[in-house]
Amino acid sequence: MKNYLIIICLLIFTSTYSFAVEGDSAKGKTLSQTCTACHSVDGNSTNPIWPKLAGQHASYIVKQLNDFKKGNRVNGLMAAMVAPLSEQDMIDLGAYFSTQKTTLGAAKPELIEIGELIYRAGDHKTGVPACMACHGPNGAGNPTAIYPALSGQHAEYISIQLNMFKAEKRNNDPNKMMRTVARSLTDLQIEAVSQYIQGLH
Ligand code: HEC
Ligand code: HEC
Known part of the structure; x- marks a missing residue:
């Protein structure tokens, strides 16, 4: 039992350390x-x-x-x-x-309203959580939790990834975090939130 504990402690230490390496x-x-x-x-x-x-x-x-x-x-x-x-x-x-600086894009004006709603509030009716909860109000993400920054990312790339999570073709998200989020998004919501993120900062 004691040996197991020591091994677990070592594993935690080495995995934390590998991310702490400069x-x-x-x-x-x-x-x-x-x-x-x-x-x-x-x-x-x-x-x-x-x-x-x-x-x-x-x-x-x-x-x-x-x-x-x-x-x-x-x-x-x-x-x-x-x-x-x-x-x-x-x-x-x-x-x-x-350490490089992201260039920003712009959102299609007609999609900002729907995109902003999903990003900031989610969709209560279908159980989609607010993207902001993990990716931050400005899309800065969280380096410790390994939530990616989204600010300024290409809308086309974002929408490809959301569709891949939805179809479970991308499945490297811990605890199915993104597959659960993307499951109930409609095509319009995916397009709008992707546009919104492209201009988000
Ligand atoms: C519970 C936390 C959480 C919520 C809520 C969340 N995300 Fe994520 N998201 C993640 C994590 C974690 C990853 C990284 C998965 C991985 O390790 O590959 C991610 C990855 C992504 C990616 C892929 C980024 C890239 O560079 O490939 C996109 C796009 C994305 N999220 C968009 C959204 C959108 C849009 C919403 C709201 C509809 C949302 N996320 C809500 C946690 C979350
Ligand atoms: C021939 C084109 C090409 C080259 C060269 C290339 N990449 Fe990529 N990279 C891609 C594509 C396409 C994707 C998106 C893959 C997907 O849709 O899952 C990607 C995704 C990534 C991602 C994930 C980004 C995210 O937001 O999730 C990282 C990190 C990355 N590349 C790093 C690198 C690095 C480092 C190199 C050089 C060693 C490199 N790439 C060379 C095409 C390329």
Whole structure:
């Protein structure tokens, strides 16, 4: 029994420690040269189906890179990219992209009202919680809880991800947090909240 407790304590310590390790942003910048074709030099991708990484939390970037590598998140393009990366490379890449500045987009004016309602209040009728509860009032997310920043993210990328969570094709969200959220969203609500997030800051 005592041995089990010691092992559990060690596991908690090492898992906490691995996120506490400081990344080397300069090394991350060098490593990021293979990422720029899609995510751009400063992490603000120009193609709206490729996510912006600029200003994203290092903890979330490291989690996603690990998930792609382990096959917990499936994407052909990213699977090839993460194959050669070590854990330290991922931490350095996270340090680099998280310190870049996100560029903001703008929401389609006619969708702001519906989008804002979902983001700030959810939909009581269908049990959708407010996005703000986890992603923050300005879309800044939470690096400790590993809730990603959403502010300024491409609407097209956001809506692809929400549809993938809804169809359970993306299932790397702890405790099904996002699958539960996306389950009852309508197509219109997905489009509107994605537009809203693109201009959110
Ligand atoms: C050929 C294009 C391409 C290249 C090169 C590429 N990526 Fe990606 N990346 C993508 C696409 C597409 C996605 C979205 C995958 C999906 O829809 O699940 C993505 C997603 C990501 C995500 C998840 C972002 C989020 O908000 O969840 C991270 C982190 C990431 N890439 C980091 C990198 C890093 C680091 C490199 C370089 C080592 C890299 N990518 C190279 C296309 C690319
Ligand atoms: C209970 C907390 C919680 C709530 C509420 C929540 N999210 Fe999330 N969201 C998460 C977590 C955790 C992740 C990261 C999952 C992972 O580790 O891959 C996430 C990821 C996402 C992503 C993927 C981001 C990316 O860069 O790939 C999008 C888009 C998203 N959420 C949108 C929303 C929207 C829109 C709402 C409201 C309708 C919402 N979320 C409500 C916790 C939440």
